[in-house]
Amino acid sequence: MFRPYNRNVLIDNWLEDRALEEDIIKDYLDKKSKGELASQKALSNQITSVNLTTVNDHKVHSGDVIMLKCDGNINAPSPLLPKAYRDDCFVICNGGSAGGITTLSPSNISSFIIKSVDGSPLGSPIKFGQPFIITTLDGANFLHSDPLSYDKAARRSRLQIVDFAPVYNHECDWVATCLNPKFRLETEGADIPANEKIVILNMKTNKALAVVCDFNNKSRFEIVANTFLDSHKAEEDVNHWKIVTNLPVVPEPETTEN
Template sequence: MAAYRAGVLIGNWSEDASLEEDRLRDFMRKRERGELLIQKINKLQDTIFKKIQLSVSRDGLVHFGDTVMLLNPGNNSSVENNPGTCSSLTLAVTVDETFVYSTKSLPAPCGVSAVQSVDPVGQNTFCILSVDGAAVGEPIRFGQKFGLGTTGGFSDQMLYLASDHKSFIRFAKKSYLQQVFLRDELSYLTCWQATFLDPQLRLEYEGFPVPANSKIIITHCHTNRSLAVPRNFWTRTYFGQEYEVNCHTYLDSHKAEEDKNYWVIVTRNPSNEDGTMIDRPNPQPRQD
């Protein structure tokens, strides 16, 4: 009797062939819709991970139209009180499963968070927008209203940083304080202003240009509460550990804002196209 060979059709060969045809059709259908894993990875590289070039501040000030990062520098005490936290966090768009597993644009409203990456990419860069008719290129001033819009990573749309009073259905998920989010239209909810860091000098600095790469307070105009990263509320996502951002003024015993409310508007290092001013080494004192 002849021995069986690999070419002999035995068992459920018809079902196997049918399943193989179904897998091929499913593959072709997903490729047409852009749902393949490699296509999703390329989509992320072209959006949230797309490298963005920040604006250069020639005069050391922040201007309307500038592309910047918003960095919460923290300090040693925040790291000691919350082991495992990063000393520097940047404001970023929260990207959830809906965006990762679909070919659609970011939903509106959309969440924001603070991430440990300090490299300017589509997820954590914003554009300074005028809301009162100021021209592009003019420096923003302490007490002047401005908006913050998403940038090049999501070129097909722009979302605006916003906040609103806390309610029974609208609040930050972890801290239950005032929520910060992104919406798709400018309004009184998307207006912010820069406040001088030292409370005793705020009246004197009202109307002065806002310096870039220096600590300031960013206050929501409608609710008069300040943008903050408390750092003790965080979640794990596809892209690492992300910290909650809320709108709440944290005051110390001297009625001054704590480091949770400190922000630095970061610009590009003019001597390095891919670097930022926070990467620039401090000049060493001259030794005679």
């Protein structure tokens, strides 16, 4: 059979092209992990610090400035890879997308306002089973989750996507439930505690807010809506969230010198 080209040369060109593409991807991932991308630098220049709401009654109120935190399990012994080496995750809003980062300081991208949607006045405690919304500080975007479909899914995990929508609808409604399934009926209607683990569900799909970790980078997260159940039919730790607020300062008792 007549060949107008040399087979070895063609294969070498393919290998060279593939090696160049792999180098470009590695360089991109390396810059992204170090925060050296132009988009990351532009975002970092816009980040400002924010003061969270201080609650004296240890409850979550409508209108509070909060953060959403999923505790990591980096020190938890586990033989399973999916449950090992995960840092703390805080939800952030980057444009219209929702993501997760490891941070300890509240900022304008990691802080949100929680509000009830049933007409309760600002400052009133939000209860288990009571629908609420989570908005950005300017109130322009709402934490939102679409029902899973072929063209609407998280990019890496292909689970139900969570993002920030500019228009409010029923898919932006969320509800909290007690962490322990045995006490959920008893705690229905009780006030949601601040800085304690709870489960947050999307009212439209009844899927729990969750963290999906990238095993190549333990500090890179994808925020999705999916209920991960263990062998006891209870939500796994990736579904455990804290509504973080400032803790009240407890004055130290005065000491009297004799």
